[in-house]
Amino acid sequence: MPSSAPQGDVGSSLNQVISHILHRNESLDTLPTVPSSSSIESTLSSLPTSLFEKGVGTSETTSYLIDKVLPGILQAQNGPRYYGFVTGGVTPAAQLADILSTSYDENVQVNLHQQTASTAIEQRTLELILDLLDIKRSVFMGRTITTGATASNTLGLACARDHLLAQSPHLPKGYSWARDGPPTSPTLPSPPIVILSLHPHFSISKAASLVGLGGGPKVIQTVLSDPEDELSFDLEKLEERLKVEKEVGRGVIVCYGLGEVNTGGFGRNLDKVAELSREYGAWLHVDGAFGGFAGLMPELSEYTKHMDKADSLTLDGHKWLNVPYDCGLFYTRYTSSLTNIFQPPSASAPAYLASNFTATPGLPESSDLPEGTVSAADVPSPLFVNIENSRRFRALPLLASLLSLGKEGYRDIVTRNILFARSVAQWISESKSYELLNPSPSYLSSSGAIIPSNIVLFRATGDSPFPPSDPSASVKLTKAINDSRRMYVSATSWRGNGAVRMAVSDYLTEEGRDLGIVLEVLEQVGKGEEVVRAN
Template sequence: MDAEAKSFHAVTEVLPSPENIQHARSQLIKTLPGKGSGLDQIQKHLQNDLVPAFDRHNKTPNYYGFVTGGTTPASLLADHIAVDNDQSLMVHLPKDSISVEAEDCALRMLCQLLDFEPERWPHRTFTTGATASNVLGLACGREYVIRRAAEVNGGEVVSVADYGLPEAMRRAGIENMQILSEVPHSSLRKAASIVGLGRASVRNVGLANAAHRFDFEALEAALEEPRTASIVSISCSEINTGFFATSGDDMQRIRQLCDQYGAWIHVDAAFGLLARVLPQTPEYEVLTQGVKDLHLADSITGDGHKLLNVPYDCGFFFSRHLDLGTAVFQNTNAAYINSNAAATSSGTPSIPSPLNIGIENSRRFRALPVYASLTAYGRNGYRDMMERQISLARAIAKYIDNSVHCELLPKGNSIDNIYIIVLFQAKDENINDELVQRINATRKIYVSGTQWDGRPAARFAVASWQVQVEREMATIKEVLESACT
């Protein structure tokens, strides 16, 4: 992977020119034609009019917005093959197609990359992204905590999937449900609204004087609340800083508390999870401690396009509780599907049909790029990618920390804490208000804007497999020196 990254010739501009955007906008076809233009004409229209107005995040390592990543050559090849063959991955039909088994191989290899035992995570599936994976995690957690509460309060078997949330809560003797977290990502609140828990159910139990760490006294007090069922959600690399919510024996303490009070542990690890491939060396100690003992969770989410640099629209979900996942997501009363699956699966290894363990019935073959990229680059390739990304992020942080015009955030942050996110501000208030616009107007690099302590801030998210530290730093220094003065 390093050799491929070195041979990559980066485009000089990350964003399209205003002229190209305006031209594309003027050429957009907004009315359905009666007679189609034909394949040759639409190919010219797409390539000549629209493509020049797309951003180039996949063509350059200098796009640092939204933890976007890029597409490795192996996954790009596989995605073309996936589209060309257009498999339907809803039912495991081993006599008809190898596609579901290839997906299972990709998920097994992904577990192995992250140092998880596949057998301990039998509920594993691909999703459209970490938001959908958070929906799966909260839906399974909701099922689990209500079942546990019902056992404690009377022994009746209660299922949200069967009775619905209000009736299941009534039967379980539960009045409230809560999601306990620390600086949760917005997608967690969105997922809570989808599964019927509501955004207001998300409660912050983080320490006030420490960035994104749990306040264990507040956590236990919340878990103790009577007639209340709880899901504990852990941010594995917070979006603004890249900081991890747990370290040392924190996960063990959380596991003990959740076992005591019948709570479910869900880890939102959209881009933090790949720190598990790092070597156990002093330079990465903060990071490897941040992902220590994640195997104690009940469910974990990740984004394939962030972690693995495969095409967008790829998340994954792992859970240790396949029975719960099947109870929630089982596709019932579809005789034509169930009969076909039963008729063709005799004598094959047990792989659940994907439509019975996830949201979608209609699923594209997003597993094939993952399969190809993991096979092409292996553990060492992804470790190399991760180390180069961290090296660049830390080089950026050092440069900002030594700058007379900018300041690294949070104030007092150590370079050893830097993962792949670098948060900063301009010291001059007037420049800071337009800092992101100044940087992005160069079209040489792209950063995303955010807020910190009520003020605008800028954020580098280093996520591309293509990065080379010296090459990228030369461009970044040039842009920051111009934008911050």
């Protein structure tokens, strides 16, 4: 076999890749968080300007990737001091399982349970997530693994859209947007569905646009918050809106965020919001992408324990569960909410994609299994409950990580991350160079915690080189911190002003090793001193 053939020199190249991965894993705590400008320029200049007529072979390509391409990308995004966005690391078991998943390259799309266990493995993994969160499996029978929170929010709004229109007094009973397209009726309100929320993540707007509801302020409307808590709905005002919308026959999606994206804070009264939603026929969608797992820390369980009252629920695996990109999780109460949208009528379904899915989901394989456990034969084909037809075996790394850590391991990760963030927040609150911006809701007073969760929100003071009077100060501050290449944060906006956001969600972050480095960088930047930079 010639060396340029795909399998020609895979053995030596695999050894080279393994050696590189092992060395990188051992160095994650010292690697620069971002590449140098010269490394990026070198990578870009090394890219071929056109495709070669003759390939260079596996070995030379592997060397090129390691030596030329990888130095120009983020060096330690899954390392202990990357605090941008909400980015988890990759647990060892998940990393190895992801390599295996790629090697086997199974397309998990159709339930062929007598030929492969992959769809049943995915279903059981989704059930184990419910176990992790102490949610009964029977609550959410509609389950699937997506690319991330945006895809999961899209599924949630699609399910809500068809459910609400099927109940609309202005349309034929059981009307389906998925089958019949945008509804028309002389009495139908415009817009026919609105989304009521407080601080929705951008992905909600994106999802609403994708499913045809509209992503602008006419559709996504802000409800007044509780006068004493800006992250909680004013229940009286919410009920007033729900009552008005029911009288005009407009569909309502109530979107409740668990873990506000800038502050990590939690609203209260999710159970009461759920009761109002049921009473007035609204669909309750809970976006708990990362905050849904905060309740693994016992003192925060009060603010996540009512997730099981949602009609649909978004979670993320590649955030606090620390599994590789991409991995989102979606749950809804009924499998039919998904199949009514994504499964074509049997007459038009492609024969080669025939599903083995039966009409009896939820039957346990044995009496020893919890209610809501789905047997292998009864798992709906993933392509009929999700956006994608082709999809990689995302469940395998997630399953591996769950098995390797268990509830105790994940409880430890979440707790350590939150305590680390609180240590940074405490230092910032006492610094003359910075101002802590996280709200201090009353529910923290009893615990003595300075911030609710794993996100630290701050800006510089007038005593620093980045005074708030400068509209670009937070962007400059973010750049100065990140230019150290020893830690990474994100610029954001809070209450109309620039801010810096630090999200701690990596299992590798250790207070004994990393806190001193973080505080040293922040102190040097805040005082305008020369910053010690990573090599």
